[in-house]
Amino acid sequence: MSDDGALFDKGLPIRRSVLGSDYVDRSLGSADDFMMGIQRAATAWGWGWAWGDPALDRRTRSMINLAMLTALGRPHELKLHVKGALNNGITVEEIKAALLHATAYCGIPAGLDAFKAAHEVLVKEGAIPAKE
Template identity: 65%
Template sequence: MKDKQKTVGELFDEGLNLRREVLGADYVDGSMEQANDFMMEFQHITTEWCWGYAWGRDTIDRKTRSMLNLAMLTALNRAAEIKLHVRGAVNNGVSVEEIRETLLHATVYCGIPAGLDAFKAANEVLKDMGKVD
């Protein structure tokens, strides 16, 4: 199914709603409120492109997108973003076991150091959320 073309305003509005649902309104609203004029441009592009355009498409479900993000962020060795997206993955119905399998799979292709950092980041968040001991 082909997604219809949306205006920038539609992408922003839909992206902001989706971003809040996945990452949590407190986090997203805090990011928006803390942004000065310089950083607000980044908030707009992230909300429009990442959330309104990519995440807003209906071909791949949110759960799958979350697992893809965790794998890609492992490849990029971005622990801070992994922490954020582990919370989002749980919000999107990804189980602890599925998070572990996603990170194991990514570790094989991305290397042990990247996988270790990803596991440490995910474990920290999952512990904080009460999902693991």
């Protein structure tokens, strides 16, 4: 990979702010030499280059990510970005609306997976009550 040092340095605080320092530090700390390649790429390209572009605010980026991760069928990553959306000030109603919008375009199976993943995070984070 080319020299990504500046983008990595730009992306790391953004990644920590959105996903939480504990999660990011665990990801980086547990990465061996093989896994550090993807950690550096994700931080530099995803967070430094994409999220670091000032053309869109973080709320907008969070909403886009929720829709894209629904479309891609990536519930594990969606869970991270639901928490990130909360960190970026997205409300539960806005998360629900984004997932319903994505469901209309991506289909019910993708939407169900996204809603299940989001629900798990929203309950865990105390954003919605657990059903007894």
